[in-house]
Each structure stands twice: as C-alpha cells, then as structure tokens.
Amino acid sequence: MGIDMKADNFKRFNLKSYLIEALSEQGFQLPTDIQERLIPAIKNGKDVIGQSQTGTGKTLAFLLPIIDKIDLSKHEVQAVITAPTRELASQLFNELKKLVDVANEEQRVHVKLLVGGTDRQRIVEGMKVQPQIVVGTTGRLADLVQDQVLHVHTAKMLVVDEADQMLDMGFIDDVDRIASRMDEQLQMMVFSATIPEKLQPFLKKYMNDPRHVQVQPNQVAAKKIEHRIVPLRHRAKLDFVAELAKSINPYLAIIFTNTKEQADEVANKLLHEGLNVERLHGGLQPRARKQVMRLVNEVKVQYLVATDLAARGIDIKGVSHIINYNLPQDLDFYIHRVGRTARAGADGIAFTIFEPEDQQAIEKLIKRGISFTYADYKQGKWIMLDRPPLGVPGKRKGVNRQTVDSRPHKKVAKVNTGGKAVAKPKKVKPGYKKKAKRLQDEQAKRQRRQKK
Structure with missing residues (x-):
C-alpha cells in the first residue's frame, strides 16, 4: 500500500x-x-x-x-x-x-x-x-x-x-x-x-x-531547533569554544567560523584538547576535502569545524549540534547553518557565542522570527536564564536559573575508536578545571607576548 x-x-x-x-x-x-x-x-x-x-x-x-x-x-x-x-x-x-x-x-x-x-x-x-x-x-x-x-x-x-x-x-x-x-x-x-x-x-x-x-519554508528555521545565545563575557574565545564543545556530547557537531583562518585556529584548539575533530574549508586541497566528507559520512567524526562552504547545499546527516563561533556577515547564512540540524523530524541545538558587536545582528534575527533562549556555561554546568544577559537583545523578565542538559539526541556519540562506536563520557574528567585554568593562563601569556 x-x-x-x-x-x-x-x-x-x-x-x-x-x-x-x-x-x-x-x-x-x-x-x-x-x-x-x-x-x-x-x-x-x-x-x-x-x-x-x-x-x-x-x-x-x-x-x-x-x-x-x-x-x-x-x-x-x-x-x-x-x-x-x-x-x-x-x-x-x-x-x-x-x-x-x-x-x-x-x-x-x-x-x-x-x-x-x-x-x-x-x-x-x-x-x-x-x-x-x-x-x-x-x-x-x-x-x-x-x-x-x-x-x-x-x-x-x-x-x-x-x-x-x-x-x-x-x-x-x-x-x-x-x-x-x-x-x-x-x-x-x-x-x-x-x-x-x-x-x-x-x-x-x-x-x-x-x-x-x-x-518559502513554513517557518524561518525548523521548529525543533533550540537557538541558544551564550555570552562570551571576559573569557578567551578559543578556550571557551573548547569548553562549550566538550560540554555537549554531540552525535555530530558543526562549529561554524567566518574565515578559514579561524576554522584552523578552532580545529587546532579542539585537537589540542583531545577531541575527534576535522575541518572543512576552501583552503584545503580537493583530495583532503573529499577525505573529510568521507569520514563525516562514515560517522567517524564528532566535531566538524567549517566555513559556510558546508552550510549551503551540502547534505551532512546526523548533525545534533551547531556552534556559531561567530555570526555570519550575511544573516541568511545563519538559517543555512542551523538548517544542518533538526532534519528528518529530529531535534537539535544551535549555540551562538555572543559578543557586544553582535547585538544588531541578533535583533535582526529576532525580527525574522528566530526565538532565542539564553544561557551561560559556568564551572562545568549549563545555567538557563529566563532573561537575556546584560548587553544581549531580548525581553527582560525575572531571573530563573536552572541547570540543564544540552544534549538533544539520545543517540550514542560515535567516534573513531578502531571501528567501534562508543559513548563519549558524560562526566568531566578529573582535574579538568585545573587543566582548563592552566590552558587559559598559557593562552593569556601567548597573547601578551604577541602584543610585545
């Protein structure tokens, strides 16, 4: 029938x-x-x-x-x-x-x-x-x-x-x-x-x-996507995106950057943190790009750092999370980016790391019908807020903080471990906070040396 x-x-x-x-x-x-x-x-x-x-x-x-x-x-x-x-x-x-x-x-x-x-x-x-x-x-x-x-x-x-x-x-x-x-x-x-x-x-x-x-699509973005704004505040951005990536235990996460240089910086940082990551941008040789897509399609990658090359037209299946390292200059690309997740009836989360210069862009996305949630990530926990943090556009209500799980899928996160699929540990490794603090201090020292 x-x-x-x-x-x-x-x-x-x-x-x-x-x-x-x-x-x-x-x-x-x-x-x-x-x-x-x-x-x-x-x-x-x-x-x-x-x-x-x-x-x-x-x-x-x-x-x-x-x-x-x-x-x-x-x-x-x-x-x-x-x-x-x-x-x-x-x-x-x-x-x-x-x-x-x-x-x-x-x-x-x-x-x-x-x-x-x-x-x-x-x-x-x-x-x-x-x-x-x-x-x-x-x-x-x-x-x-x-x-x-x-x-x-x-x-x-x-x-x-x-x-x-x-x-x-x-x-x-x-x-x-x-x-x-x-x-x-x-x-x-x-x-x-x-x-x-x-x-x-x-x-x-x-x-x-x-x-x-x-x-026209029935809605600006799929209904089952949660659009979550996370303020950067005083934190070093590379350190923070690594913390955020570790917190979500994705089936497959795509981290979008605006330039291939940023993509390389983020990918190198995540590799340094021991994550299963590949990169996809126009600076790679054709053979390398083909190899990355093969690994992604074979579910041997957990984090893909990409420019908007991957947001238009390319069908990458099983994306559970999107992280916007920065907002695209053309806001239509925001829709393309988040459209990589919540496909075929699944749900998904799209994180945007917010900086003060993003305020006007967020306001435009709200006018287009995007409904944002607001959260912060502190000391290894997600804290949801009923109102946007200071400097973030949106309606300000009473504060209601609650710790939440940021994993939309109940699927096992498959990683390349000799051909076997295993679940990524949900708990933070012992000594993680000390390691994160040490890496942050090292990053700050590098930045000070570069300024000299």
Missing part, C-alpha cells in the same frame, strides 16, 4: 517507470511544493527560476524531468548541471546516480562527474564517449569546453545551482562561457536561495519568460 501510494503521487508527472521505482526505494512519499510546481514546467521545456532554501526538494525538482527528457538514442551531451563547489557537485552527482542506476542497461542514462582536483588526463581519456548528463564545477567544465574535450554544443538543458553563491564566488563568468557554447534553444534552470540584482543581467541574457517559483 505504502509503495503504491508513493508511485501514484509521482506517476502524475508521467515519469519513466524506473524513476518511480527509484523514488519508492528512497522512501519519498509526496512531491514537495517546488517539485509540484516545477517538474511539469521543466518537462514542457520552460526556463525556470526556483527560489528556495535548502531542504525544499529542489534537487529532485530538476533531476527527475531532466533524466526523463534524455534521448537514449543520442550518445551526446544533452544536459549540463553546474555547482559552485566540488562537494555540492559530488552530492548532486550521487543523487543523480541513485535515480539512473535503478534502470536496466538499455534504459540507463550515461552520466559523468567533472570537478577539479581529479586527474585531467584520465578525464580526457574517459571523454571519448560523451556523457548524456554532465555534473561539475564551473571552472573545470569551462576549461574542458574551451579545450574541446567536452562538447556542449549539443546540450539543450543547463542547470545553475546555488546561483547567488556562484555570483559571490565569481563563477558566473565561467557559467557564461559554458552557456554561450550550448544549443541556441537552450532551456536554463536556475536555483538559488536569493536572486541578487547583480544576477539579473545574466538571467535576462539567457532566459526567455522564465517560470519563477519562490518557495
């Missing part, structure tokens, strides 16, 4: 039977809003703009109709899907493979992933037979097109995923180079959380009366 219901819901789009089977195997029950509104338009050849946040189902909204439209009799490039980062391109490709691999040999679409950090000569050798769908990063695709290794003049479908991020990272020119070589009757599909004014000239150049669908 369950599988029939799933099949019936997607059968309305007249998709190939193996796509219905693939959706049923993955447990998709109902098309999402953006899928309902865009799949028919894409099937009918319309240019589309899908404006939505992460988690609305936009990936299937373009993958399903693109696969369905591929002419298997033509062994040539028919669709190009671009992404701003290797991680996002790889994720899109993996979702694509889940759909096409269900088909038998005769019905299977030939797909290819083309990203930087891979052996170019091997790519060239593998392109003797052109794939029907290509997924890749803009720089690698543009170079292969320029060198006539990838033949996109036959392609009539182009997807630009995370277009606003493409613009911010300076990749729109590469997309332009690719699009200019494609079929004149090009169908362009643009997906983005926001549509900046600077993106308009590019859209007008290639799009013809696009169907613009804007899907």
Whole structure:
C-alpha cells in the first residue's frame, strides 16, 4: 500500500517507470511544493527560476524531468548541471546516480562527474564517449569546453545551482562561457536561495519568460531547533569554544567560523584538547576535502569545524549540534547553518557565542522570527536564564536559573575508536578545571607576548 501510494503521487508527472521505482526505494512519499510546481514546467521545456532554501526538494525538482527528457538514442551531451563547489557537485552527482542506476542497461542514462582536483588526463581519456548528463564545477567544465574535450554544443538543458553563491564566488563568468557554447534553444534552470540584482543581467541574457517559483519554508528555521545565545563575557574565545564543545556530547557537531583562518585556529584548539575533530574549508586541497566528507559520512567524526562552504547545499546527516563561533556577515547564512540540524523530524541545538558587536545582528534575527533562549556555561554546568544577559537583545523578565542538559539526541556519540562506536563520557574528567585554568593562563601569556 505504502509503495503504491508513493508511485501514484509521482506517476502524475508521467515519469519513466524506473524513476518511480527509484523514488519508492528512497522512501519519498509526496512531491514537495517546488517539485509540484516545477517538474511539469521543466518537462514542457520552460526556463525556470526556483527560489528556495535548502531542504525544499529542489534537487529532485530538476533531476527527475531532466533524466526523463534524455534521448537514449543520442550518445551526446544533452544536459549540463553546474555547482559552485566540488562537494555540492559530488552530492548532486550521487543523487543523480541513485535515480539512473535503478534502470536496466538499455534504459540507463550515461552520466559523468567533472570537478577539479581529479586527474585531467584520465578525464580526457574517459571523454571519448560523451556523457548524456554532465555534473561539475564551473571552472573545470569551462576549461574542458574551451579545450574541446567536452562538447556542449549539443546540450539543450543547463542547470545553475546555488546561483547567488556562484555570483559571490565569481563563477558566473565561467557559467557564461559554458552557456554561450550550448544549443541556441537552450532551456536554463536556475536555483538559488536569493536572486541578487547583480544576477539579473545574466538571467535576462539567457532566459526567455522564465517560470519563477519562490518557495518559502513554513517557518524561518525548523521548529525543533533550540537557538541558544551564550555570552562570551571576559573569557578567551578559543578556550571557551573548547569548553562549550566538550560540554555537549554531540552525535555530530558543526562549529561554524567566518574565515578559514579561524576554522584552523578552532580545529587546532579542539585537537589540542583531545577531541575527534576535522575541518572543512576552501583552503584545503580537493583530495583532503573529499577525505573529510568521507569520514563525516562514515560517522567517524564528532566535531566538524567549517566555513559556510558546508552550510549551503551540502547534505551532512546526523548533525545534533551547531556552534556559531561567530555570526555570519550575511544573516541568511545563519538559517543555512542551523538548517544542518533538526532534519528528518529530529531535534537539535544551535549555540551562538555572543559578543557586544553582535547585538544588531541578533535583533535582526529576532525580527525574522528566530526565538532565542539564553544561557551561560559556568564551572562545568549549563545555567538557563529566563532573561537575556546584560548587553544581549531580548525581553527582560525575572531571573530563573536552572541547570540543564544540552544534549538533544539520545543517540550514542560515535567516534573513531578502531571501528567501534562508543559513548563519549558524560562526566568531566578529573582535574579538568585545573587543566582548563592552566590552558587559559598559557593562552593569556601567548597573547601578551604577541602584543610585545
């Protein structure tokens, strides 16, 4: 009954039977809003703009109709899907493979992933037979097109995923180079959380009366996320984030920083404290980033220190906690960051370390509908407050202090211990306070020497 219901819901789009089977195997029950509104338009050849946040189902909204439209009799490039980062391109490709691999040999679409950090000569050798769908990063695709290794003049479908991020990272020119070589009757599909004014000239150049669908999430952030503000006060920030990280016993925690330099500082600090930590930012070599994602997906990492690279589009499962080492300059990224947790019906906690300069940003998030709780972490205990601490925006009520547990999940925290999953100790190790005080003193001494 369950599988029939799933099949019936997607059968309305007249998709190939193996796509219905693939959706049923993955447990998709109902098309999402953006899928309902865009799949028919894409099937009918319309240019589309899908404006939505992460988690609305936009990936299937373009993958399903693109696969369905591929002419298997033509062994040539028919669709190009671009992404701003290797991680996002790889994720899109993996979702694509889940759909096409269900088909038998005769019905299977030939797909290819083309990203930087891979052996170019091997790519060239593998392109003797052109794939029907290509997924890749803009720089690698543009170079292969320029060198006539990838033949996109036959392609009539182009997807630009995370277009606003493409613009911010300076990749729109590469997309332009690719699009200019494609079929004149090009169908362009643009997906983005926001549509900046600077993106308009590019859209007008290639799009013809696009169907613009804007899907707003039911709430600004998932209902089951607790947004907790923790004031830094007089404490050294690196020491404090390490204390905070130790206190939460996460299944998987992502600690967000604004720069790769900060990410390295925080990751090095947590490593020094003996925590199971990896880092993910644009300064890493492609092979290293791929290795980190593999460890994360295999649940061999308990703390991931990342820049916003990991907040947009990349699907990291099992995140129980978010820690904002600092607030992002673009507050839309706050929503993307906290959206990594409380997925698939689970709950989660998003901590923000508050400093006085963050007051205006917090006020803006409150106006957007984010409801914060207020707490402090002292002497190894969390103390919840009914009113915000001094300097933190929010309604000030009577004080009600209570010690709470900061662990949203009852899952065992899996760490890499020779292949065995064990629970992280809940109690503070003996002598921890002395060690923390000693490390804080050492940090203060280093800072004084640097000032000299």
